[in-house]
């Protein structure tokens with residue numbers, strides 16, 4: 001189990017940031033992603049592996065409309 | 066187009082000459098008053114109190130409107146005004162998004178003040194012509210055109226019987242008529258309505274700018290709340306301004322260098338990041354159509370659902386292919402975000418202009434969602450045709466889309482039928498029926514004329530005359546305070562329910578758009594967190610309207626620094642930019658906290674204005690249940706896992722073995738209670754009583770304790 005935006009989310013072996021975005025259908029382009037408070041750059045989404053118990057924040061930057 | 070013939074039919078009713086003004090630190094320190102009832106024109110000084118308490122733009126608009134009307138004034142009384150103004154920052158060309166006009170009036174839909182924000186060149190040209198704002202009052206006997214020549218210092222009111230009414234024709238006629246030559250056309254801006262604004266309550270105002278590349282006028286809309294209806298009721302055909310000599314330094318800013326530096330920084334961000342972020346320069350606000358669908362936020366079938374399998378047919382990719390590319394589509398000089406997109410050579414298939422090839426200004430996201438998905442219409446050509454006719458007839462696309470979706474649901478439920486609609490088969494997805502209803506609205510005929518009265522009136526009429534169940538009609542009629550909801554699905558975001566419901570003018574998302582912060586990011590989990598957001602964002606966003614600014618360059622482009630910020634939703638670097646350009650223009654020395662207080666004063670003034678007009682209390686902040694949760698079994702079942710899960714986890718109600726109706730009732734009672742608790746928290750944060758009335762202590766603390774304001778408030782405490 002990981003925390004995704006302070007909510008429980010099922011973890012699986014080998015889950016990457018990109019894999020998480022795909023699973024959640026997070027397609028919005030303006031994201032800030034942090035794992036355990038450390039920023040992940042967009043070019044690292046595919047290679048960054050999430051570990052069990054991680055605290056993941058996927059902040060969608062839209063306060064607009 | 067025989068311009069000489071049109072012009073020769075004009076009859077001069079009044080001519081006024083004035084001294085050309087001078088702008089000092091963003092202000093001309095003078096406003097213009099025009100009464101089309103008795104053909105008087107005068108000038109008024111801008112007082113220090115106005116500048117200190119109301120800043121400009123919408124602040125000045127509300128201030129003048131307050132003093133023009135009484136609590137009894139109706140939208141179509143001659144004393145109702147339309148006030149148009151820019152704001153102290155308005156007209157600068159160095160920072161993107163500084164050409165907006167703010168328009169205020171008593172709304173035919175809501176019966177209280179409405180404000181609408183619009184591009185096009187009118188506001189800045191008015192300021193350069195010598196006036197911080199313009200009040201229009203009175204009612205003419207016959208159609209008139211008002212012409213302001215900001216170079217010669219003359220203003221005329223002319224009877225104008227022969228010009229067209231619809232904006233795409235009238236705008237061209239008047240640009241041709243009042244420009245001295247082709248080169249001069251860029252110096253003209255026309256404000257006009259259209260034939261449907263003669264009949265419908267949702268009439269808008271078009272503001273033009275002349276597109277020098279296309280050699281045609283473009284239309285930008287002050288859409289919300291029916292101000293175009295007020296304009297036509299006053300028998301104003303158009304308001305035209307001419308000012309030649311726009312330059313970047315006309316505001317006589319206190320510190321031009323500061324403005325230039327801040328602007329260069331933002332231009333660079335747009336250049337570097339827009340292509341990966343919002344693609345505003347490529348497709349404008351339509352970039353979020355499919356995003357909203359993917360997050361279950363795109364209203365479909367009158368807000369029953371938030372996604373539809375056919376959305377790909379009206380996605381931004383489709384519109385990108387139809388929009389003319391690589392054109393600098395800014396709605397004011399210097400806006401490199403250039404989101405004012407257009408489809409050129411669009412051939413119309415219906416209506417009075419059938420067969421003609423026209424420019425369609427848009428589609429904006431709201432148009433695709435309102436005219437399209439919310440009505441189950443997924444053909445991009447239909448969306449563009451509806452968009453074009455709404456604009457030229459002067460109908461607000463948001464109110465039209467939401468009203469049509471409501472009418473379609475009523476039709477599908479048998480509340481109205483073909484006999485009542487005069488043969489229109491208003492099923493979801495029937496674009497031809499929607500178009501015909503719109504043409505009827507423009508002709509003032511049939512069901513279209515009735516539909517133009519808006520959702521609030523239709524709910525009453527469908528219940529009283531056609532036996533519709535008033536409870537169901539109230540649940541599904543997506544209006545609040547008389548204004549139709551804009552096009553986002555708020556069901557799964559309590560904060561956005563507040564962002565729609567706890568507003569001054571009604572459910573328009575320009576005060577707060579909190580869905581991602583709340584529903585996806587989970588950044589504002591408690592009532593207090595949500596209340597803080599529903600304090601900060603409405604105040605911050607009000608400020609754009611005080612200054613003549615566009616909201617989009619605030620957060621539709623994100624600076625590199627933002628990922629390191631601890632308040633990323635606020636885009637702190639851009640907030641500081643606004644503080645800097647305000648100080649740079651006016652010579653004041655505000656900080657980001659004082660910026661919020663500037664807004665708070667006007668925001669509370671507007672709330673009290675609503676109260677003065679008989680609205681603005683807690684009861685008026687209630688929203689229809691369709692905005693909060695599933696009204697019908699069909700809606701519940703479409704997202705049954707989600708709702709069952711919430712019943713277990715949030716409500717403490719075991720859905721096992723329960724009927725859908727029982728589950729719906731439990732969910733409803735929970736969600737309605739949540740909205741009440743949110744309302745309590747927001748009122749508390751805003752310094753209001755639990756009935757939604759600003760307290761005298763709070764008004765004193767923020768410096769909005771003017772005697773006329775306290776006089777109103779004390780009767781409600």
Ligand code: SF4
Pocket residue numbers: 161162163164184394395396397400401402403404405615616617618
């Ligand atoms: S961002 Fe778009 S709407 Fe705003 S000023 Fe620029 S072109 Fe106009």
